Amino acid sequence: MIRLENLEKTFIVDGRSVPALRGISLDVPAGEVFGIIGRSGAGKSTLIRMLNLLERPDSGRIVIDGQDVTSLSETALRGMRQQVGMVFQHFNLLSSRTVAENVRLPLELIRSGSRAEQNARVDELLELVGLAAHRDKYPSQLSGGQKQRVGIARALANRPKLLLCDEATSALDPQTTQSILDLIADINKQLKLTVVLITHEMGVIRRIADRVAVIDGGRIVEIGPVAEVFLHPQQSATQSMVAELSHADELEDSGLLDSASGAVWRLTFVGATTHEPILFDTAHRYGLSFSLLQGTVSRLKDLPYGQLVVEWQGETDKLAAAREGLAARNVVVEVLR
Ligand SMILES: Nc1ncnc2c1ncn2[C@@H]1O[C@H](COP(=O)(O)OP(=O)(O)OP(=O)(O)O)[C@@H](O)[C@H]1O
Numbered sequence: 001m002i003r004l005e006n007l008e009k010t011f012i013v014d015g016r017s018v019p020a021l022r023g024i025s026l027d028v029p030a031g032e033v034f035g036i037i038g039r040s041g042a043g044k045s046t047l048i049r050m051l052n053l054l055e056r057p058d059s060g061r062i063v064i065d066g067q068d069v070t071s072l073s074e075t076a077l078r079g080m081r082q083q084v085g086m087v088f089q090h091f092n093l094l095s096s097r098t099v100a101e102n103v104r105l106p107l108e109l110i111r112s113g114s115r116a117e118q119n120a121r122v123d124e125l126l127e128l129v130g131l132a133a134h135r136d137k138y139p140s141q142l143s144g145g146q147k148q149r150v151g152i153a154r155a156l157a158n159r160p161k162l163l164l165c166d167e168a169t170s171a172l173d174p175q176t177t178q179s180i181l182d183l184i185a186d187i188n189k190q191l192k193l194t195v196v197l198i199t200h201e202m203g204v205i206r207r208i209a210d211r212v213a214v215i216d217g218g219r220i221v222e223i224g225p226v227a228e229v230f231l232h233p234q235q236s237a238t239q240s241m242v243a244e245l246s247h248a249d250e251l252e253d254s255g256l257l258d259s260a261s262g263a264v265w266r267l268t269f270v271g272a273t274t275h276e277p278i279l280f281d282t283a284h285r286y287g288l289s290f291s292l293l294q295g296t297v298s299r300l301k302d303l304p305y306g307q308l309v310v311e312w313q314g315e316t317d318k319l320a321a322a323r324e325g326l327a328a329r330n331v332v333v334e335v336l337r
Contacts, residue, residue: 001030001194007060020046022218033195035209043218044198052084085155089167091147093139100135106157125153145176165197181207202245214238256293262313264337274304286322288314
């Protein structure tokens with residue numbers, strides 16, 4: 001669906017070159033939720049704005065559905081942009097228009113159908129985002145989450161193939177973030193829409209993305225399925241963002257690692273293993289005892305996973321056998337101590 005080839009972008013600020021994107025290449029297949037994560041200034045906004053050519057690359061190609069959009073005429077580009085919906089961090093709603101009128105705006109702009117057809121489409125969209133009862137309210141009468149639902153409905157008005165989400169949940173509290181991410185995930189499944197989202201929060205990526213690219217200093221430093229990148233981050237930029245979410249620093253701060261007298265391992269497992277009593281089985285089988293120092297059992301989108309830091313007490317050869325036994329059950333063992 002999307003292919004980016006070697007995108008480069010440098011801004012000139014007060015006569016100085018500010019490189020924003022350097023050699024960005026990636027593919028996003030149709031129907032995928034693709035996340036782009038990075039710290040402030042990493043280049044995320046510049047990259048997402050290139051996907052509908054709000055920003056043009058200095059060099060490189062942007063191919064959408066087989067078409068190089070960098071070479072399109074202005075008229076063709078307008079047509080292409082109708083295939084792309086965009087959701088913004090601060091919603092960008094018109095305060096003088098009601099909810100229904102905000103959602104209808106893109107249909108009015110391209111004069112799509114009669115007024116009755118437009119209204120029918122608006123009703124359908126408001127139903128989809130759960131705002132049918134708020135049709136005639138003004139943005140000032142809505143909560144942040146409801147405003148974002150209007151933003152999503154508006155982005156979908158022209159039945160786009162691609163939905164771009166620019167920090168769509170960054171202005172929302174954690175509970176509202178969850179409900180908006182659930183809505184985006186539902187829309188992705190129901191409408192088979194490709195979604196590209198940018199965020200600085202690993203929690204957002206963990207919840208809805210299939211694959212993720214980590215950008216740092218305008219370059220992709222890591223890319224792959226979320227389970228791989230999230231559970232086994234290779235680069236320091238990724239590791240620090242994952243650590244914030246997994247509370248790895250808290251384990252360091254707690255002093256539990258320093259005071260441990262046994263072997264301390266971090267165990268990572270995904271899928272069906274999450275439901276197995278692996279700690280009990282391992283202790284029983286190899287004659288070890290254990291204590292749990294830290295643990296997370298959660299989900300990566302639809303995939304359950306667990307990450308446990310465990311201190312083991314037992315003889316060296318039994319510990320070695322236990323490590324092999326765990327590996328044979330597809331548990332990744334990292335020795336912390
Ligand atoms: N229009 C512009 N003019 C000049 N410099 C720009 C412009 N847009 C972005 N930059 C610079 O390009 C780099 C990447 O910025 P970008 O906004 O893409 O990063 P970001 O990852 O989205 O950060 P944030 O999360 O803070 O928005 C930064 O150094 C930024 O200052």
